[in-house]
Amino acid sequence: MDQVRNLLSLYWKQLYPQAPVSLLSNFLHSVDAYRCNVKDAKPETDWYKDAIVYSLYVDLFSSDFEGLISKLDYIQSLGVNCLWLLPVLDSPMRDAGFDISDYYNVRRELAGNSPLGRTGVFDLFTAEAHQRGIRVIFDIAVNHISDQHPWFTEAAKSRGNPYRGYFIWNDDTDKYQDARIIFKGIEKSNWEKCGDQYYFHRFFNFQPDLNYRNPEVLFAMCRHLLYWQNRGIDGFRADAIPYIWKEEGTACENHPLTHVVVKFFRAILDYIQPGTLLLAEACQTPYKVVQYMGDGDECQAAYHFPLMPRIYKALAMQNGKPIEEILGPDSTPDLPSIGQWFTFLRCHDELSLELVYVTEEERKFIHESYCHNPKWDFRLGEGIAARLSELMQRNPDKIHLAYSVMLTLPGTPVIYYGDEFGKLNDEDYYQEMIKLAGKDDTRFLARGKIDWTSLESELQRTDSFSSRVFYPLKQMLTVRRHYKSFGRGKIDFIDLAGTQPGSLLAFYRQYENETLLIIHNITETKLNIKLPGIAAEGKELLGKPLSGVIEPLGFRWILVNS
Numbered sequence: 238m239d240q241v242r243n244l245l246s247l248y249w250k251q252l253y254p255q256a257p258v259s260l261l262s263n264f265l266h267s268v269d270a271y272r273c274n275v276k277d278a279k280p281e282t283d284w285y286k287d288a289i290v291y292s293l294y295v296d297l298f299s300s301d302f303e304g305l306i307s308k309l310d311y312i313q314s315l316g317v318n319c320l321w322l323l324p325v326l327d328s329p330m331r332d333a334g335f336d337i338s339d340y341y342n343v344r345r346e347l348a349g350n351s352p353l354g355r356t357g358v359f360d361l362f363t364a365e366a367h368q369r370g371i372r373v374i375f376d377i378a379v380n381h382i383s384d385q386h387p388w389f390t391e392a393a394k395s396r397g398n399p400y401r402g403y404f405i406w407n408d409d410t411d412k413y414q415d416a417r418i419i420f421k422g423i424e425k426s427n428w429e430k431c432g433d434q435y436y437f438h439r440f441f442n443f444q445p446d447l448n449y450r451n452p453e454v455l456f457a458m459c460r461h462l463l464y465w466q467n468r469g470i471d472g473f474r475a476d477a478i479p480y481i482w483k484e485e486g487t488a489c490e491n492h493p494l495t496h497v498v499v500k501f502f503r504a505i506l507d508y509i510q511p512g513t514l515l516l517a518e519a520c521q522t523p524y525k526v527v528q529y530m531g532d533g534d535e536c537q538a539a540y541h542f543p544l545m546p547r548i549y550k551a552l553a554m555q556n557g558k559p560i561e562e563i564l565g566p567d568s569t570p571d572l573p574s575i576g577q578w579f580t581f582l583r584c585h586d587e588l589s590l591e592l593v594y595v596t597e598e599e600r601k602f603i604h605e606s607y608c609h610n611p612k613w614d615f616r617l618g619e620g621i622a623a624r625l626s627e628l629m630q631r632n633p634d635k636i637h638l639a640y641s642v643m644l645t646l647p648g649t650p651v652i653y654y655g656d657e658f659g660k661l662n663d664e665d666y667y668q669e670m671i672k673l674a675g676k677d678d679t680r681f682l683a684r685g686k687i688d689w690t691s692l693e694s695e696l697q698r699t700d701s702f703s704s705r706v707f708y709p710l711k712q713m714l715t716v717r718r719h720y721k722s723f724g725r726g727k728i729d730f731i732d733l734a735g736t737q738p739g740s741l742l743a744f745y746r747q748y749e750n751e752t753l754l755i756i757h758n759i760t761e762t763k764l765n766i767k768l769p770g771i772a773a774e775g776k777e778l779l780g781k782p783l784s785g786v787i788e789p790l791g792f793r794w795i796l797v798n799s
Contacts, residue, residue: 241507244500244504244534245261245265245501245505245508246258246261248497248500248501249452249501251497252452252494252497252498253452256452260452264459265508268460268463268505268508268509271463271464271466271467271509272509272510282511282575283537283575283577284372284471284512284514285514285516285649286577286649286724287721287724288318288319288724289316289649289650289714289718290317290319290321290579290649290651290652291312291315291317291320291321291651291654292320292322292323292585292654293654294333294334294684295322295323295325296344296347297666297684297687298654298687300349301346301349301351301358302343302349302359303349303350303351303358304349306362306365309365309369309371312371313369313371314711315714315715316714316718317371317652317714318371318372318718319371319373319374320372321376321474321651322373322374322375322376323376323585324376324378325343325344325347326339326342326343326344326375326377327339327342327343327344327345328344329383329385331383331443331675331676332441332443332674332678333684334376335376335440335444336381336383336441336443336444337383338382338383338385338387339386339387340377340461340464341461342355342356343355343356360468360469363469363470364469367469372471373470373471374470374471374472374474374514375465375470375473376473376474376476377462377465378476379447379458379475379476379477379478379481379502380439380447380477380481381438381439381445381447381477382445382447383444384443384444384445385443388400388403389403392404393431393432396434402448402451402453403448403453404445404446404447404448405437405448406437407428407434407435408434408435409435410426410427410435412437412485413427413437413483415486415487415488416483416488416489416490417488417490419440420440420616421616421619422617423441423677424438424442427439437483439480439489441676447481449498450482455498459501459505462502462505463505466506466509466513467509472515472516473513473514473516474516475502475515475516475517475518475536476518477518478495478519478529478536479491479520479521479525479529480495481495481499482498490521491521491528496529496535499515499517499531499535500531500534502515503515503534503535503536504534514537514538515536515537515538516536516539516540517529517536517538517540518539519542520542520591521542521593521594522593523541523543523563523568523569523570523594524570526539526540526541526542527539527572527576530573530575530576531573532573533573533575533576537575537576537577538576538578538579539579540578540581541569541578541579541580541648542589542591542594543563543568543595544563544580545580545581545582545583545584545588545589546588546589546590546594546600546603547559547563548560548582548639548643549603549606549639550599550602550603551642551742552635552638552639553606553607554739555759556740556759557740557741557742557743557757557759560642560646561742564647564730577648577649577724578647579648579651580643580647580648580649580651581650581651582625582640582643582656583625583653583683585653586622586683587621587680587683588607588620589619589620590604590618590619590621591616591619591620592619601618603621604621607621607628608621608623609623609627609628609630610623610627612679612682613627613662613679613682615680622681622682622683623682623683624660624661624662624683625639625653625659626656626661626702626706627661627662631661631702636656636659636706636710637706637709637710637713637790637792638757638759638790638791641755641792641794642792644713644714644723645717645744645746645753645755646728647726647727647728648724649724650717652714655685655687657706657711658692658695658696658703658707659702659705659707660687662683662685663681663682663683663684663686664682665685666681666682666684666686667679667681667685669681670684712779713779713794716778716779716794720753720796721748721749722746722747722748722752722753723746725748726746726747726748726751727746728744728745728746729744731743731744731745731769733769736765736766739759741758741759741766741787742756742759743756743757745797751796751798752796752797752798753778753794753796753797754768754769754772754775754793755794755795756787756792756793756795757791758788758789758790758791758792759790760789760790762789763788764787765785765786766787767785768783768785771797772797775795775797775798776796777793777794777796778794778796779792779793
């Protein structure tokens, strides 16, 4: 523990060279109590490498935590072993819960009528999940809060209020002019008037950014993390971390001191209980994202944002080369030993097309190929807000091919709730949320509640769209969990004899003595293929034929040896 304390002291001096070290010492003394309250040892510190993650909004998935407990068997039956709870902390819900008003409570409505209360029913949920071998991670916004948070309501009262320094204020809007507007088409400025000054925000105008130049902000955020770590949370998705540190004359993104703050977060979590995941939500190029893993001393995992649009590009082109290229050494760097990519088919409710990781030409091509309804447009062409089934024009074969690609490439896969049975866009929910948020955020289309009664009926009919999507995907998830090569193995792309370059996306996945050959027909035509001799004697894991023909949009998972 002395080593961790020394690291924290080093980071402190980098962040606050003028502040007395006694402030840090007092803080560490105050959090030592958390070390006495650790509930479960986590000796398996790299558990996330073998995870299959299922992300959901508790209220939309199952109304409340008691409802979610009742659905844990369904989640477990999918082959899922990690739940990512999209925002659950107290919030006025103008941004789906990413606008947090209380970091120490889950939202009241998520407790339902449970006599255990908010924290009690949450504790019961985590215990039930852990009993089934399901880890739990959740979102925590570290860059900004809700304007309804007590810090901000106090800060807004006067310039002399002690909480004023928790935020960034200016007499005009001339500061930080190099900071881009992230919500293009929704927000016009990064500044919002409040009283006789303006406060800075990178996202919605009701989400003021926190001021990490004030060490009290850093301490407070650390206490939030430790509080939930003590309650059994296995990890945190750190929302919007590239924007933490602001400095005049910079883009206010990926500042070197932002990385020091992240190192501080990781060190304080390890100080109390090693093995708690810190997952970076950084919409950047892979080389910038990898920096948020540091030398294994920042986040253990991060999203591979540029891979997602290349999957869509490859399917639209009927050519696997865009995927092979983005995962090549010129585009995706090596990770530290603890590092892991998290992969997905949308982040979580948007096909992101930010120009920081696609070219203008790629953005235009993907947008034209998948934005089948102008209403789905998000951020003036920099995203498409739609359910996977809608993007794939309700074609189960395309949905399964997309999932097969994601599930077999390096990384930890994320399944977005409802996509496993082809949930469609929810127009009613979209209209309802526009009124509540006061913003035309098309991502609401890709959310919406699950009608379990209707779904259960649909899944009993083998010819229904839901069944045609659900059961083959469930099989893939179940098979994937049995082979460590998927989450930990290296990848080697190959060309199979007799096919045009790009028509097949084929590669070996290998870890220790286990080798898998994965083949995807990216085209909509039947292809004749010649399997390598070693694969011809292998075992097809999904029960599909091992022959010289692969059907349109077909795929094979072949165990070569183990």
